[in-house]
Amino acid sequence: MEASIMDGTTMGCGAVSGVSTVVNAISLARLVMDKTPHIYLAFQGAEAFARDQGVETVDPSHFITEENIDRLRQAKQANRVQIDYTQPMEGQPPKDDNSRTGTVGCVAVDASRNLASATSTGGMVNKMAGRIGDTPVIGAGTYANALCAVSATGKGEAIIRHTVARDVAALMEHQGLTLRDAAEHVVAGVPRGNFGLVAVSVSGEISMPHNTTGMFRACATEGGYSEVGIWPDDGGET
Numbered sequence: 001m002e003a004s005i006m007d008g009t010t011m012g013c014g015a016v017s018g019v020s021t022v023v024n025a026i027s028l029a030r031l032v033m034d035k036t037p038h039i040y041l042a043f044q045g046a047e048a049f050a051r052d053q054g055v056e057t058v059d060p061s062h063f064i065t066e067e068n069i070d071r072l073r074q075a076k077q078a079n080r081v082q083i084d085y086t087q088p089m090e091g092q093p094p095k096d097d098n099s100r101t102g103t104v105g106c107v108a109v110d111a112s113r114n115l116a117s118a119t120s121t122g123g124m125v126n127k128m129a130g131r132i133g134d135t136p137v138i139g140a141g142t143y144a145n146a147l148c149a150v151s152a153t154g155k156g157e158a159i160i161r162h163t164v165a166r167d168v169a170a171l172m173e174h175q176g177l178t179l180r181d182a183a184e185h186v187v188a189g190v191p192r193g194n195f196g197l198v199a200v201s202v203s204g205e206i207s208m209p210h211n212t213t214g215m216f217r218a219c220a221t222e223g224g225y226s227e228v229g230i231w232p233d234d235g236g237e238t
Contacts, residue, residue, distance in 0.1 A: 001025040001121065002123060003118070003119060003136060004029050004137070004141065005033055006116065007033070007116050008145045013138050014034070014039060015039060016029050017043070018043035018130075020063070022057055027055055028046065028055055031049070031053050031055065032046075032049070081125065082124065083124055103154075105153055109202060111222075115202060117144040117151045118151065119141050120135065121133065132156075134152060134160045139165055140163055141165060146202065149199065150168045151165070152165055154196060154212060158194040164187075178205065179205045184207070187210065196210025196211065196215040214231045
């Protein structure tokens with residue numbers, strides 16, 4: 001698993017990747033941010049840090065399920081790398097089969113205008129050993145500053161190439177775009193079928209665009225408004 005977290009007020013951040021025993025990778029990323037002088041720990045170093053900090057760990061077999069074994073078998077038979085939790089399909093997959101992903105991302109702004117972003121994932125099925133995706137890369141899968149917080153999901157290689165999370169913030173900072181305009185511009189600039197994101201601005205504006213067939217998403221405000229969607233026409237953005 002891999003995860004990252006960022007505090008937009010302090011610009012503090014923490015990330016981990018290559019962990020196979022930590023129950024909640026995002027909690028370990030938070031400890032990297034709060035308890036070390038570093039930003040990113042990976043593989044054996046991240047596992048050792050987890051043990052030192054006393055975080056909950058389990059045997060790696062805890063994370064192996066029949067459903068994921070079936071997905072791995074399907075991916076190997078098709079000789080492809082697919083996003084985690086893509087539903088098993090019979091025959092040839094469609095060109096865009098990334099509407100269902102295993103990445104979990106969250107962005108938030110509080111009453112004091114503090115912004116934060118966090119992202120956690122199991123990665124891709126049938127990936128090469130040692131492959132690291134966008135989720136733990138600050139500025140790619142996760143980013144927060146004084147203007148906005150962004151969390152992305154999709155094909156990590158595309159997200160890293162386009163530094164999508166930081167680009168949303170940069171468009172707001174340097175071109176004065178609204179959050180919605182900045183987020184939509186970034187999503188439109190990446191080839192279709194690659195990713196989506198959730199973002200919130202310091203003023204509470206929310207944007208959840210994607211260029212995949214669908215994206216599981218939701219938002220809620222203190223005032224009681226909430227929205228849940230999967231497909232492009234599921235509700236309007238706030």
